[in-house]
Amino acid sequence: MATTVRIEAADGGVLRGMQDFLGRLLASGKVGGVVVPVHLFGKGMPMPTLVTDPEGLGRADPLAPAFPLNGAKLVSRLTRGRSGEKIAAVMRPCEIRAFVELVKLNQGSMDDVYIIGVDCHGAFSNTDYPRFVGEADPMAATATFLDARAKGAPGEGVDIARACAVCEHPVPLGADLVVAVFGADIRDHVPLMAASPRGEALLTGLGLAEGSENPQRAGFIEKLVAERMANLERMYAETLESTSSLEGLAQHLSACVNCYNCRVACPVCYCKECVFNTDVFEHQPWQYMGWAKRKGSLKLPTDTVFYHLTRMAHMSTACVGCGQCSNACPNGVHVMELFRTVAARTQASFDYVPGRSLDEAPPLSVFKEDEFQETVSHLAHGG
Structure with missing residues (x-):
C-alpha cells in the first residue's frame, strides 16, 4: 500500500x-x-x-x-x-x-x-x-x-x-x-x-x-x-550442547516446580483443559514410595521433565519465540531457550513459520503426500 x-x-x-x-x-x-x-x-x-x-x-x-x-x-x-x-x-x-x-x-x-x-x-x-x-x-x-x-x-x-x-x-x-x-x-x-x-x-x-x-x-x-540471527545461532549451539543427553535435559529443567506458569503465559497454548490439570498425574502415596525404593530416592515434584517434553510436542510447531514462558518462570528456568531450539528443527521440517500467513494451515492438521520423502524412501527400503 x-x-x-x-x-x-x-x-x-x-x-x-x-x-x-x-x-x-x-x-x-x-x-x-x-x-x-x-x-x-x-x-x-x-x-x-x-x-x-x-x-x-x-x-x-x-x-x-x-x-x-x-x-x-x-x-x-x-x-x-x-x-x-x-x-x-x-x-x-x-x-x-x-x-x-x-x-x-x-x-x-x-x-x-x-x-x-x-x-x-x-x-x-x-x-x-x-x-x-x-x-x-x-x-x-x-x-x-x-x-x-x-x-x-x-x-x-x-x-x-x-x-x-x-x-x-x-x-x-x-x-x-x-x-x-x-x-x-x-x-x-x-x-x-x-x-x-x-x-x-x-x-x-x-x-x-x-x-x-x-x-x-x-x-x-x-x-x-543479522545481529539477532548471530545471537540465535549461539543460543541454539549452547542449548543443544547442554541438553544433548537426558541427564543434561534434566539438569536444564532442574529448578522447575511444576507451577505451570509457562503454560499459562504461552500465547498459543489454548486448550480449555490441560492433561496436567487432571488427575492423570495425581499419583498415590504407595506409588511414590515404590518409585523411591526402586531408585533409592525420588525427586519431587515428579513429572517435571515429562511436562516440558509434552508441551514441546504440542507447541513446537506454533512457538513464536515471544519468551513469555521464561518471563513467567519464578525460578529462572531457561524455558524459551529450550523451546526455541526444539521448535527451530520442528518448524524447519515442515517449512513452517508460525504466524507468517493465515493461508498456511498448521502442520499436522493437513496431509501432504510429498512431505518427508527421504524418510518414506528410507522406510520403503527396509531402513
Whole structure:
C-alpha cells in the first residue's frame, strides 16, 4: 500500500503523537475501542488496556520496552464472538504472529479487529523493567530507550530479554497499519504505513499529515536481523550442547516446580483443559514410595521433565519465540531457550513459520503426500 502518514513528535514527544493518533481513531467512530499498553498505576508496568474514551489515553505507552504478557490471548477473547463494534489493537510482531495462529485454531477472528503493528526494538523482562525505569517517569524512560536503540546503544546496566535479543522477526507481519519506528528520528516524527486495504481505509479522514517511509529503515532492519540471527545461532549451539543427553535435559529443567506458569503465559497454548490439570498425574502415596525404593530416592515434584517434553510436542510447531514462558518462570528456568531450539528443527521440517500467513494451515492438521520423502524412501527400503 502506498499510504503513509506522519505521527508527529510534538510537545511530549512521539508518545504524545501516538496518543493523538489513537485518540483520533476513537473519535472517528471507526473503532469502538483500542487495546494498548497503559500505565494505569503511576509507575507500574504498562498493561494491555481496552480504551473506549480518548481521555483514557493520557498514560498510554504503546512503545514501552515492557512486555508483561503476550496480548494475543487477550485479543482472541475480544474477537471470539461479536461485540457489535470493531476494535484496534496495538501489537508487537510476536503478538501478531501468535494471534494469527490462534485464529487458525478458531480461537479468534480477524473480522472485527484492526491490527496496528509496531517495529520492535525488544523489551525488558518483568523483573528488569522496573530496574530500567528506576525513579524516572516511565514515559520518559520509553523515550530514552527508543533514542538509545535508534543509535544502536545497548542500554545502561540492564539489557533486553534474551527472547528479544534472538528474535529474527522484529517487523510486523499481517498488520493493517505499521508504526515504522526503525530508522526514524523519533524526535521529529514516526511514519505510520498502511499495510492492507483495511489499514488504508482506516487512515482516511483522520487528518494526519502525509508522509513517506524512511529510506534508512531497510538498512536498519537488515543490520538488526543479522545481529539477532548471530545471537540465535549461539543460543541454539549452547542449548543443544547442554541438553544433548537426558541427564543434561534434566539438569536444564532442574529448578522447575511444576507451577505451570509457562503454560499459562504461552500465547498459543489454548486448550480449555490441560492433561496436567487432571488427575492423570495425581499419583498415590504407595506409588511414590515404590518409585523411591526402586531408585533409592525420588525427586519431587515428579513429572517435571515429562511436562516440558509434552508441551514441546504440542507447541513446537506454533512457538513464536515471544519468551513469555521464561518471563513467567519464578525460578529462572531457561524455558524459551529450550523451546526455541526444539521448535527451530520442528518448524524447519515442515517449512513452517508460525504466524507468517493465515493461508498456511498448521502442520499436522493437513496431509501432504510429498512431505518427508527421504524418510518414506528410507522406510520403503527396509531402513
